[in-house]
Amino acid sequence: MNMIAKPQPKTKRGRERRAQILAAAEDVFSEMGFTAASIADITRRAGTAQGTLYLYFDSKDEIFREVMLDLGRQIRRESSRAIEDATDRIDAEIRGLETYLRFVVRRPSVYRIVQQCAVVDRTTWREFYQTVFDRYVPHLQAAADREELSQGDAEVRAWMMIGIFTLMGERVSDWDNGKDIDRIVTEFSSLLRYGIAPRDEPTSNTR
Amino acid sequence: MNMIAKPQPKTKRGRERRAQILAAAEDVFSEMGFTAASIADITRRAGTAQGTLYLYFDSKDEIFREVMLDLGRQIRRESSRAIEDATDRIDAEIRGLETYLRFVVRRPSVYRIVQQCAVVDRTTWREFYQTVFDRYVPHLQAAADREELSQGDAEVRAWMMIGIFTLMGERVSDWDNGKDIDRIVTEFSSLLRYGIAPRDEPTSNTR
DNA sequence: ATAAAACATGAATCAGTATTCATGTTTTAT
DNA sequence: ATAAAACATGAATACTGATTCATGTTTTAT
Structure with a gap:
């Protein structure tokens, strides 16, 4: 529905964090399945706080x-x-x-x-x-x-x-x-x- | 894990209810998907109370x-x-x-x-x-x-x-x-x- | 006819978890 | 050096929805 995605990160740190979280999400989703995987699982794997994920993804x-x-x-x-x-x-x-x-x-x-x-x-x-x-x-x-x-x-x-x-x-x-x-x-x-x-x-x- | 499924219904009415709920579940799962489909959706479609489903399925x-x-x-x-x-x-x-x-x-x-x-x-x-x-x-x-x-x-x-x-x-x-x-x-x-x-x-x- | 078994109800419970937000830290630009 | 922007935190919120259970109805067996 919402066609406007989050803007690209502005800094190198931002791009790295985003990539880090995306990679963690791929692993967690494929291992546990979408439903069983929680945001907490993903951010734990990525080594960030839960809120951080919402800086990069809606x-x-x-x-x-x-x-x-x-x-x-x-x-x-x-x-x-x-x-x-x-x-x-x-x-x-x-x-x-x-x-x-x-x-x-x-x-x-x-x-x-x-x-x-x-x-x-x-x-x-x-x-x-x-x-x-x-x-x-x-x-x-x-x-x-x-x-x-x-x-x-x-x-x-x-x-x-x-x-x-x-x-x-x-x-x-x-x-x-x-x-x-x-x-x-x-x-x-x-x-x-x-x-x-x-x-x-x-x-x-x-x- | 639990290998002992619910016993078969004992009466004609029971068998009919079970079949009714199973058919409703097939429709609802295929239309909405497993996650989005709620027990309430299934029993509503089947025309029974939510608890009834648990008489026949764990x-x-x-x-x-x-x-x-x-x-x-x-x-x-x-x-x-x-x-x-x-x-x-x-x-x-x-x-x-x-x-x-x-x-x-x-x-x-x-x-x-x-x-x-x-x-x-x-x-x-x-x-x-x-x-x-x-x-x-x-x-x-x-x-x-x-x-x-x-x-x-x-x-x-x-x-x-x-x-x-x-x-x-x-x-x-x-x-x-x-x-x-x-x-x-x-x-x-x-x-x-x-x-x-x-x-x-x-x-x-x-x- | 009557007791027992089977079936049916749906509101209340309760656990899980996506999302928010008030507060802090780091980076960038000047 | 300093303000502004960007990034980061994690505890609190808010909501959803599966499951339970106390109570009632219908069917079966005798």
Whole structure:
């Protein structure tokens, strides 16, 4: 509702405190969950007084939102970096998945926060996925035009890829801590290249 | 912690009240979210007094859990019914997705509750996905053995399929209300049969 | 018909915690 | 060096809402 966020801190000390509190909030929210996490928990972790948090953030909801926006930027930065030197779109998808999975294993808070966000702040959560989607579709469309992919529905493909990335991310960060990344990437690669239907020519093209 | 749940109601009236409150809880939780939903909201919707809820459920957490378990059963029932008369595994997957998507459009509370569950009661949420996974893998493995699918990593395939189902479910129930189901099913079918890589023989086999 | 069990009520309790604020300290600008 | 602005404190406030419980009603069993 309130569109005017707190102004940026004016001094170096201020910027540091804000960053300190934001980092503490990320940890606490991902470890305890939004509801269980109290302002006292966050400021204790950050080593400040409770009131200090309100110098930089309007409310518990707003600080959560800032945490999510920050993570969103990190996720997108990480994935675009991954695909920079891919040879073609299939390769880009595969590298993208691998980098992504390694990222979420390093930063398991990512998925916790995104999941919380779906519940705590649905608008921000939608915007996050919409942004990912909006950047994804043109890549897939262009790749199909260049014949690096078969022709197909780029939008639906984007959602399917995002679905695979998302669940695999949850899986490795929450369940197996990264030990299955290689298997996952191998099978994903095979899905993109051949689907999962029986293949006609058994062992000819590795392409 | 407390493993002893409330005993089953002894009378018809009791069973009806319990069902009434459970249905109200599903609606209220999915509309308002777990945190915002109060016991008063639930009992108001159910048309009973607040205390009545505590005759049948130990706590707000427990009633949420019961809602989730109930939905889990419905989801599994619906999807197994869908694939009963599929001709092969690829066909089963495609029918499964379509039925599934139509189900979540009819019952949009499904995804809201599952998402909430990831945050509110992580144990139950994990058990839900684990159960889906445990039932899925043997089907895929058996199908590969019968050569209805190519050989591959059945476990990773199961997670990828679940990821696609999940995101598409969220997508149609939350975003577009079912109008894109046909497009989605078509593209999904194509992914399973051919992948998304360029195809060697342009227009030969519809299989 | 009657006692016992089961079910139902809703106002009062009570614990937790987000937010404020009066007071102090540090930094910046002149 | 000094005033003003920015930053920091943490105890007190204020509110919410889950849970309880004393009391009443309905159903079941005999």
